[in-house]
Amino acid sequence: MEVARYWRTTQQRYRMEGEICPTCSGKIFPPRDVCPHCQHEAKTPFTFSGRGEIFSYSTIHNAPQGFEKFAPYTVALVRLTEGPLVTAQLTDVDEHDVYIGMPVEMVTRVLREDGERGLLVYGFKFRPAFGVSGSSSQAVAVDVRAPEHAQHEVMIAR
Template sequence: MDIPRHWRLRKQRYALVGEVCDNCDAKLFPPRDICPDCGEEAKTLYSFSGHGEVYSYTTVYDPPVGFEESAPYTVAIVKLDEGPLVTAQLTDLEEKEVEIGMPVEMVTRKLRSATDERGMLVYGYKFRPILNASLV
């Protein structure tokens, strides 16, 4: 359920829309309305490129309810090219060995399955390896 909650987050989930600080130009994701760098209000929307690199990663074997279908899955903190860190699953890894510093790009994927017959599927961002980083 939680339909309005997921609907409110659609810009962030589907398009990595964060904010930019009008005062110091810091790029913020997730949006937080007050710039952590300078303390000024930061409400101007800003779309991130979706490119970044792996800052750290691990595998979840004991998933929470709703994520059993995808377990085991790899999660990471990704450092976006514009600066912020974002937490997300890695996907489309196939046999690729993940390492810190690996270039990745955002894709939209199913995040979790419905926990009951009235539940909803939640879609959102994950990150996948850039197959040939030099072409980007």
């Protein structure tokens, strides 16, 4: 894998920096510079809160190459508070405790490894929002700021 391919996406992967459309005010993640709602140019940065809820989820047992050592792992579609859906892994949670509608928050984690000497690729995953631990828990309104460590340089070429 190539360093530049990940380096150019660090803002979105570490901080969930997307865009907001100056024409229709649609919030866009991942950033794509053309608004998917109204098709106008949209390059104004907008940082998402990193909070949302589970839209759907599943657990991967037969992992693609580069992900074998993480299997089994739970993946989800997360509906961000600001509107967009994102695809991400869940972390710090048992798959049996996950439910549709569960409040979650973004954290930065290792996404994949390319062998002993390859890149460690970091990016966002989601974990149960603070105060939510299991399927019987109720959503608790808490103000969780974007994690500080997400802004550090964490992609390491070993």
